[in-house]
Amino acid sequence: PSRGLNPVKLASILRDADEGNVRSQMELFEEMEEKDAHLFSQMQTRKLAVTGLDWEVQPFSPDDEQDKAIAEWIKDQLLGIENLDDILTDLLDAIGKGVSIMEIIWGVDSDGFDVIEDIRYVHQKKLVWDWETDDMLVCTEQFPNGIHLPKNKFVVHRYKAKSGHPSRAGIMRIVSWMYLFKNYTVKDWVSFCEVYGMPLRIGKYDPGASEVNQINRIKLMLATANENMK
Numbered sequence: 001p002s003r004g005l006n007p008v009k010l011a012s013i014l015r016d017a018d019e020g021n022v023r024s025q026m027e028l029f030e031e032m033e034e035k036d037a038h039l040f041s042q043m044q045t046r047k048l049a050v051t052g053l054d055w056e057v058q059p060f061s062p063d064d065e066q067d068k069a070i071a072e073w074i075k076d077q078l079l080g081i082e083n084l085d086d087i088l089t090d091l092l093d094a095i096g097k098g099v100s101i102m103e104i105i106w107g108v109d110s111d112g113f114d115v116i117e118d119i120r121y122v123h124q125k126k127l128v129w130d131w132e133t134d135d136m137l138v139c140t141e142q143f144p145n146g147i148h149l150p151k152n153k154f155v156v157h158r159y160k161a162k163s164g165h166p167s168r169a170g171i172m173r174i175v176s177w178m179y180l181f182k183n184y185t186v187k188d189w190v191s192f193c194e195v196y197g198m199p200l201r202i203g204k205y206d207p208g209a210s211e212v213n214q215i216n217r218i219k220l221m222l223a224t225a226n227e228n229m230k
Contacts, residue, residue, distance in 0.1 A: 001028035002035065002183075010180050014173070020129035022167045027125055029097050029172035032179050039175065047092040051085055077115055090121040094159035097124050098170030101138070102155040119155065129167065136166070201225050 001013060001024045010028075017025035033040050057075040059067035078084060087102060094100035101124075107117040126139045128146045137146030138154070149156070160169045167173075203218035 001025075002031040005180055005183065007180065010176060014176070017167050018165075020131050022127055022129070023125040025167070025173075026097055026123070026127070028176070029170070032172055032176070033096060036179060036182070039179065043096055043171075046095050047089055050092055051088050081116065081119065083118075087119045087121075091155065091157045093121075093124075094157040094170065095161075096170050096172040098159055098161075098168065098173065099124060099127070099136070099166045100157045100159075101127070101149070104153055104155060122154070127167075129165075134165075 001009075005028075013024045013028055016022075033043055057071045057078070059071035061067045081087065091100050091102060101122045103120045103122050104116055105118040105120060107115055109115045122138065128137050128139060129135065130137060130146075135148060136156075138149055139146045158166050158169070161171050161174060162169055201222055203222050205214050205218055209215055
């Protein structure tokens with residue numbers, strides 16, 4: 001989506017997202033973070049501010065032995081997930097895009113308890129919003145038009161940089177127009193630097209020079225020098 005981005009194309013992408021089809025918008029937001037170093041740095045600062053914090057599982061009742069045992073068991077389960085830091089980072093993707101969902105892969109341990117084996121990132125481009133009910137749906141191979149999120153199957157993080165619809169609440173939506181204008185400016189500077197860095201070649205000849213001999217020879221030399229610069 002960021003290739004050939006212009007005001008008309010950006011407005012079309014945002015309009016489609018407002019109608020529930022957020023695929024192009026979410027892909028654009030991902031490319032914006034990849035291509036803009038300053039934007040990437042700002043997003044990383046916000047994510048690291050959360051992932052760098054310590055966490056703990058507190059029992060519902062600090063004086064109840066059963067609650068303390070449950071809290072300890074949950075803590076062990078979370079520590080048993082090898083990529084927990086990566087999962088938290090993926091959940092924080094909602095800061096830019098407004099929403100992030102993770103699929104829970106359930107399993108059963110040797111004691112017969114339901115446990116979490118893995119939590120996998122689901123790209124936001126697979127999300128759609130029902131036009132009538134405004135419910136968030138996820139698209140699958142079996143249901144390309146989307147289904148409601150099954151209970152206890154997904155972790156959903158909604159980030160509210162501003163009030164409104166979740167697809168419009170992320171930081172990327174707010175800065176998308178400034179990204180467009182900045183992208184235009186960067187292109188202009190790159191074009192200027194490319195031309196500015198080339199040495200200027202000037203061919204001179206006497207007023208009485210022959211068109212056939214001297215002038216054509218100078219033209220050929222200049223053309224050859226320009227080809228060598230490419």
